[in-house]
Amino acid sequence: MxxxxxxxxxxxxxxxxxxxxxxxxxxxxxxxxxxxxxxxxxxxxxxxxxxxxxxxxxxxxxxxxxxxxxxxxxxxxxxxxxxxxxxxxxxxxxxxxxxxxxxxxxxxxxxxxxxxxxxxxxxxxxxxxxxxxxxxxxxxxxAGGIVLTVFNGIAEFERKLIVERASTGRAAAMARGTKFGRKAVLGSAQVEHIYRLVDEGNTSMRGIANLFGIHRSTLFRLLSRHAANAS
Missing domain, CATH: 3.40.50.1390 (Resolvase, N-terminal catalytic domain)
Known part of the structure; x- marks a missing residue:
């Protein structure tokens, strides 16, 4: 039907x-x-x-x-x-x-x-x-879509200003001699001492790590970088 x-x-x-x-x-x-x-x-x-x-x-x-x-x-x-x-x-x-x-x-x-x-x-x-x-x-x-589009543009502009201010401040601090990042655990003299102990072969890796108060993983990374630079 x-x-x-x-x-x-x-x-x-x-x-x-x-x-x-x-x-x-x-x-x-x-x-x-x-x-x-x-x-x-x-x-x-x-x-x-x-x-x-x-x-x-x-x-x-x-x-x-x-x-x-x-x-x-x-x-x-x-x-x-x-x-x-x-x-x-x-x-x-x-x-x-x-x-x-x-x-x-x-x-x-x-x-x-x-x-x-x-x-x-x-x-x-x-x-x-x-x-x-x-x-x-x-x-x-x-009209409402345009308003929120403008707001979105303002937010992006603000984000870029924050990034720019942070970058400028970092560059100025570095120019004044400020160092960023984690402070080195070992000084250059200590690093050279470690290399000598390893070359002599009379001290175990655990013993060297304990002597300088560092973790064995830190010691292995240090030796790995040294070997890479030597090659």
Whole structure:
């Protein structure tokens, strides 16, 4: 029996996923008119993170449900722990065209650099990010994408400045005679003494190591370099 072409098509539904945890929140908002390439289920995810200082996630949940999110990934984060397994699950389930919505960016990341790393992972999945409190961070829009691109450029610029300052400071210190690296265990006179003892052959390797207060592995490396230079 052929289907009636005039029959209304079944409306697609967005799937939503839930996770337990700390006080951060993510949810995805699907566009009202999805692109043909997105004619599949759009993924909505909420993520709630609660820290030891903020044990109540109810406010975040209410804000997310107000924009259509009713299932949540949540986890509790202690101290400066960077591992967020529930957030990782949310990102792993993303597909092209999805979006993650958070109540605030500080519920998503602990630092600016951490935020840029998470945004990059979301972008690599072909998805976007929205913040209810910071609309300028909406990467699903061209304006929000440009803002975060600029921020990423600033972070890279800052990293290069730090590297350049460290390199300049090291060069200046070396010009003043400062030596870097671990201090030599043995002086040149002691090294020459070791070579003589080895050449004489009257003292064991263990005895030489004990005499100079070094480990036998240190002694063997010293002799190996000496043999290489001699050849």
């Amino acid at each position: 052929s289907s009636d072409p005039s029959a209304p098509r079944q409306k697609m539904q967005d799937s939503r996923v839930n996770v337990p945890g700390s006080c951060k929140s993510h949810n995805t908002i699907s566009p009202s008119k999805p692109h043909p390439a997105r004619l599949r289920r759009l993924f909505r995810s909420n993520y709630v993170r609660v820290s030891t200082q903020d044990q109540d996630a109810s406010k975040q949940l209410a804000q997310l449900r107000a924009v259509g999110c009713n299932r949540v990934f949540s986890e509790k984060v202690f101290g400066t722990r960077r591992a967020h397994p529930q957030l990782d699950q949310v990102i792993e389930r993303l597909r092209a065209g999805d979006a993650i919505v958070v109540t605030r960016l500080d519920r998503l990341a602990r630092s600016f650099r951490d935020l840029l790393g998470i945004v990059a992972r979301i972008h690599d999945a072909g998805a976007g990010l929205r913040s209810l409190v910071e609309p300028w961070a909406d990467t699903t829009t061209s």
